[in-house]
Amino acid sequence: MNRPWQRQRQPDDVPTPVAVAVSDYCRRAHSPATPTEVREALALLAESDDFRVRTLTDAEPQATPLGPFAVIDVLQGTSPELAATRQGCGYYDVVRELARVHEEKRPPAPPAPDVPSFALPPSRPVPAPVPARPEVAPASAGETVQSRIAPRKRSAAESLPPETDEYGQEAPSFLKRDLPKPRGRFTRLEAPRTSYQELLRPSGRDALEALVEASEHRFALLRHLSQQYNGARGDLTLDEVEGALKAHGLLEALKRREHTSLLSAFTEHRGASGRVGWALGLSPSELKLVENRGGIAKEVEELRERFRREALTARNLTQKLDLLGREKYLVDLGIKKRFTDMLRRELELLVRDDLPEAPSLTALAEAVGRKHGAPSELVLRALERLGMAEALRKRTPDSTPPSTT
Template sequence: PQAPVSASAPGTLPPDDEDAPRFIKRELPRPRGRFTRVEAQRLSFFELTRAEGKATLEEAIEATEHRYSLLRTLEHRYNGPRGELTQVDMENALRQHGIMEVLEERERNNLLTAYAAQRGATGRVGWALGLSPSELQRLTHALHLSGEVENLRERFRSEVLTNSHLTHRLDLLGRDKYLADLGIQKKFTDSLRKELERLVKDSMSDATDLHSLANAVGRKHGAPAELVTRAFERLGLAESLRKQLSSQTLPPSP
């Protein structure tokens, strides 16, 4: 099946907070309906296996995003058959009522939608769905979506590496976590460095210092001068460019 289309505009990246840890589980919305209140006394697991339990489980599925959040919701209200309610206990009850497929379809849609919205960034997908890295990996495998997820990620890798818009490429240079998540950080920075080295050759004669060089490159190629300057610094070009500019402005020796 085709991956859901992201609601975000093409080329729009999710926020990349450099100060935040890469893998933090987002706190999901509180359960709705009958699951909004935690009972002091947990109910028997067998309440879920009775015919009336099907409606309870269907309502719980609608209030959650995946099996891990579903378990966290149910374990507050129900015991398992041998103590704490486990993932296996819950999934057995879902299969008994013939609604495991309902949960799986919801999970597939949520997972692929999140990968599209986060433009292939696995870390951001985990955060958006409230999943740890291991939970996300297990869920992807359980839903047989590993190949489809990798195809999505490859699509976004290709978009990043083939995009010819200079401003967009300069902005991406500040998205270290995103580029690292896709596994293309070095490839991208090497490519952008070569591109800037080529562009500055055409603007050297119009510049006297690094600031005026960034302005000249920005004017010719429709990019903000501050992003060009930042790229010079981050890509290790600034010092050599300063030397070149200094040598061309020195008066000739007598």
């Protein structure tokens, strides 16, 4: 009797559908049982017998009452009538207890052989070092109060050990220059450039015409084309671009755009070639080349001469004083010396009448500015910049030493 009533598996390993089927069968056999009791009974069967359990539970009970242990007894060959009789007299309660006793007396499973594990050991937190309490040297008999309160000299701090990771190995350090170059979709590559011979073909006219309309001068056109085309000996040159424009009859259209853009820029910046070059993105040599090849050098010079005359013949004193502060503009026009000499002579005439009555140089600048409608700050700045301030200051009463007689 001991042999059949030993567990072949654990109750938790019993498939749930099988346990549900047995529970429903016991309910129909007028002996409902708890899920725990059902699983304990099915644990007496091996997994290979589950199909036999389903075959029995799919049919109607042939006798009543039949509990879960009675079902196991029927599967082991007992007739349903005898199993029902045993169920009624409490036979299966003893069987259930006997199965538990057998499970408790079963020897434990042998320990699993030691298999080397390659898993990393769990990291252990490194305790923070506790700073050592500095030792206080005992006061000697000859130690004075001054020496006791003086700051102590400490030894140089020891060099820190290299950083280590959680396994005691030195942590690797990476420099930016040692990192590998990006690959795949992170790689940045320049688009391949085509030979400028493509521009000489009829199909290149449309591309050139569109770029001419979008460029203010030939150097801007060259920069646009250099991103897509190579020259005969490397980078695309200005001569090759002009040759392609001539081949398609677009050079005159570019010259007209240069004529308009350059004259507009010189008018806007009042003849200052430096500001014009900065606005158009041209160096001084490139600006001169555009003027010469575009045939507008004469018109540009006439425009600059007009602004020179305006600067030298201005009648408003405020305008002249303002131009004196724009030294780079005067140098660009080439009239700095002529302008400063002219303004110095004019200021000498203006201060001559008010100098005897002015108590100071500041009062003199205010009087001149009030009379001619100019800010006194600009007048005073002009006197100092033209080197007239020191001589005029000595001639004012405030700077004259008092008489001793």
